[in-house]
Amino acid sequence: MRQVEGGLRERKKLQTREALAGAALRLALERGPDHVTVEEIAEAADVSVRTFFNYFPHKEHAILGRNPEDLERALERIRTAPEDQSPLTTMHLIISDVLHGLLSDGELSRRGELIMGSPSLLYHLMLLSLDDERQLSAALAERIGDRLRASLIVSAAGTACRVCVELHKDTPDSSPADLVDAAFELLAQGMDPDYQKGRS
Known part of the structure; x- marks a missing residue:
């Protein structure tokens, strides 16, 4: 009961x-x-x-549609991920869940435009995103034992999501999920394999 x-x-x-x-x-x-x-x-x-x-x-958190349970689910997914699952794969699954939630409410484009036009909403979104990244990075670092790598993976995943949402706004015929998949492929392969440290 x-x-x-x-x-x-x-x-x-x-x-x-x-x-x-x-x-x-x-x-x-x-x-x-x-x-x-x-x-x-x-x-x-x-x-x-x-x-x-x-x-x-x-009120800004309400307009943003902030739900703390989303972060808790993401943290739990990191903590309970299979041992053979790569950290980037885990973050891809988390980002895909977040994106699905954004798309399911049917307000992705309008909310995005509203946020981009409001300094106050942008400020609160930035603070929330930074706090999310801090907690996710700490959880991932505990799992893989590498704080730098964990922080870079979480930050790159968040950036990939934001970039894909922005690109989708400019090209509405594109699929946000496909854009995210392509972005994570680039992250996994290395975005600049010709990078040479210290060469001018």
Whole structure:
């Protein structure tokens, strides 16, 4: 019985988070992110302001659709990855999951344009991304025993995702998943095999 109740509670929490994020994005698209308040987002989602702050610390996080559980799932995937799975492969799977989530909400392009046009949203996204990378790098370093390599792999994976989302915006006929696959192939093969240290 407790498992059923726990499952129901988790579903309700997810529904509330999605309602708040959806309301925040809708209002921000209609009015611009600087002209939307927490009170308006809470009212549009039919919850109290107190409930809003149970899910998001700032309105920007709600507009970005930030879900801390996404990071927890990524960290768990790193910790439980098979021993023979390469770290870049693990990051590819994580990025593919993130991309799938972005595409499934149907708002990838509009949210991306909104973020690029808002210094405040860009700032909060940068802070969140840096914190995500720090935690993912620490988890991967613990797994492979190499902090530099772990940090570079995580940073490169995040950059690949951002670049592919940007390219998809400019060429909407392209598949984001295909772009990500191609980007990770380049990372795996080495983007510049002719690199020569210290040669001018």
